[in-house]
Amino acid sequence: xxxxxxxxxxxxxxxxxxxxxxxxxxxxxxxxxxxxxxxxxxxxxxxxxxxxxxxxxxxxxxxxxxxxxxxxxxxxxxxxxxxxxx
Amino acid sequence: xxxxxxxxxxxxxxxxxxxxxxxxxxxxxxxxxxxxxxxxxxxxxxxxxxxxxxxxxxxxxxxxxxxxxxxxxxxxxxxxxxxxxxxxxxxxxxxxxxxxxxx
Numbered sequence: 001x002x003x004x005x006x007x008x009x010x011x012x013x014x015x016x017x018x019x020x021x022x023x024x025x026x027x028x029x030x031x032x033x034x035x036x037x038x039x040x041x042x043x044x045x046x047x048x049x050x051x052x053x054x055x056x057x058x059x060x061x062x063x064x065x066x067x068x069x070x071x072x073x074x075x076x077x078x079x080x081x082x083x084x085x086x
Numbered sequence: 087x088x089x090x091x092x093x094x095x096x097x098x099x100x101x102x103x104x105x106x107x108x109x110x111x112x113x114x115x116x117x118x119x120x121x122x123x124x125x126x127x128x129x130x131x132x133x134x135x136x137x138x139x140x141x142x143x144x145x146x147x148x149x150x151x152x153x154x155x156x157x158x159x160x161x162x163x164x165x166x167x168x169x170x171x172x173x174x175x176x177x178x179x180x181x182x183x184x185x186x187x188x189x
Binding site: 026027029064066067068069070071072073077078079082 | 094096134135136137138139143145147149174176178
């Protein structure tokens with residue numbers, strides 16, 4: 001039977017628990033970039049697999065990063081998009 | 087009670103090196119007057135911003151590490167807000183009870 005073959009998704013794990021050397025702070029937007037969509041929304045942890053503790057600090061650091069113009073709030077404000085529309 | 091703080095400043099790219107030095111000197115003065123001291127000045131240089139700030143797409147980042155009593159932080163932030171040429175800033179507490187090495 002076709003539906004007997006169940007799809008088993010790959011086990012998700014918290015990237016920050018796995019590797020303690022990954023810097024989780026607002027000064028490293030290149031790390032935080034993986035945890036937002038291309039429009040700039042924070043991805044929920046049920047999708048990324050981040051643990052609750054690290055998701056809390058991740059959210060805090062992404063918000064600080066946005067405040068300091070290291071990351072954009074929304075893609076329509078992003079410098080790249082504005083340059084294209086002009 | 088002295089804590090360790092980190093302040094990231096976003097300065098105007100139009101400021102010359104003298105203008106930047108002047109801002110840093112006034113901030114150091116304020117910090118030392120309130121019983122703290124500047125530990126580190128980390129110059130990130132000019133970077134592209136993620137979104138325009140005051141119609142500028144680039145900015146000059148400076149990261150400061152400082153030891154300061156908790157009550158003096160609001161005074162430092164007040165000075166930062168009224169200083170010309172500082173677009174944005176964020177203050178983060180790094181550690182409680184900072185003890186200087188040469189104590």
